[in-house]
Amino acid sequence: MYEDWAEQFRVLGDATRLRILMLLGIRDACVCELAAVLPVSQPAVSQHLRRLKQAGLVVEYRQKSWMFYRLRPDLPEHVRRWLADMPVDPGDAAWLRTHHAEAACGLASASDPVRPTN
Amino acid sequence: MYEDWAEQFRVLGDATRLRILMLLGIRDACVCELAAVLPVSQPAVSQHLRRLKQAGLVVEYRQKSWMFYRLRPDLPEHVRRWLADMPVDPGDAAWLRTHHAEAACGLASASDPVRPTN
DNA sequence: TCAAGTCATAAGTATATGCTAATATGCTAA
DNA sequence: TTAGCATATTAGCATATACTTATGACTTGA
Known part of the structure; x- marks a missing residue:
């Protein structure tokens, strides 16, 4: 009965995954960017x-x-609140600010990334 | 940086622990009661x-x-909300209602359980 | 003091998890 | 089509986890 809920918590029960979520809370990022910031392999x-x-x-x-990965727009309210209460790693925020996706991934800065419709 | 948060989530990432928390949300319970309801050993x-x-x-x-175990009175607001959003197993609720702590643990029904001061 | 009941701890086991290195897949641009 | 890069998948390993049985420690009441 509670297995699905437990699984939801287990997904959040890893520091690296939490950090990825917080990074994506700053802005969308591609795999190579995340791999560059995080201390783990691609x-x-x-x-x-x-x-x-x-x-x-x-x-x-x-x-x-x-x-590119982004936080799901219609995140459950529970998760939104948790993420809002967690502090953003200043280093992570700085990295994403200084390394723009255009430069990091070679995208032309003129073309805004096409986002999925949902 | 996020390890402490992850640990909090991992504690909630087990169906049996969630069920225990929901049981304690109904009323305080002793170990033997919980062991009687749950499909695991004492x-x-x-x-x-x-x-x-x-x-x-x-x-x-x-x-x-x-x-006896009880939910900590000053649970973090996050946790309170999560628990409030999870459904109570009807069987669990029925068990705790029909098996009063007095009968299950041989307590005189006249004496209300002495609760900790906090 | 002692027997019975309650709970905690220890030891052992099976499974889940998170990681890496190696490799496969897939996209893009020439 | 093909080279090169980005990402996904696989296999293997070390650790964490959840459970059991066996046992120890504590409390209560006779």
Whole structure:
């Protein structure tokens, strides 16, 4: 009866996944950006993102060769509140600010990323 | 940085622990009551309660030979909201209603359980 | 003091988890 | 089509977790 709820909590029960969620709370990011910031390998990032996606916490969209991830727009209110209460790592925020997606991923700054409709 | 938060989520990331929390949301209960309701052994219940206690989610108090556990009165608002949003297992609620602590644990019904001051 | 009941702890086991390295897949641009 | 990059998947490993049984510690009442 509580297994689905427990699974939701387990998804949030990893520091790396929480950090990914907070990073995506600053702005959308592609896998290579996350892998550059986080102290784990790219496959590890991919695996975390897969789990977050399966849990319905993030969505993905392709931008040229890059898979961008973003927080799901209609996150459950519980999750929104939790994330709002957690502090953003200043270093993470600075990194995402100084390394714009255009530069980091070679996107032309003129073209705004095409976001999924939902 | 997020390890403490992740740990909080991991504590909630187990169906048995969630069920214990929901049971204690109905009324305080002793270990043997919880072990009677749950499909796990008494040591398993004790181990879960220890973890819940370390996480600051429950407190314990002795009543004769029984160790009663209750939700910590000043639970973080996050947790309160999560618990409020989760459904109570009807079977669990019925069990705690029909098996009063007095009968289940041999307490005289005249004496209200002495609760801790906090 | 002692027997019975209650709970906690210890030891052992099976499964889940998070990571890495290696490899496969897929997209883009020439 | 093909080269090169970005991402996903696989296999393997170390650790964490949840459970059991066995046992120890504590409380109560006779």
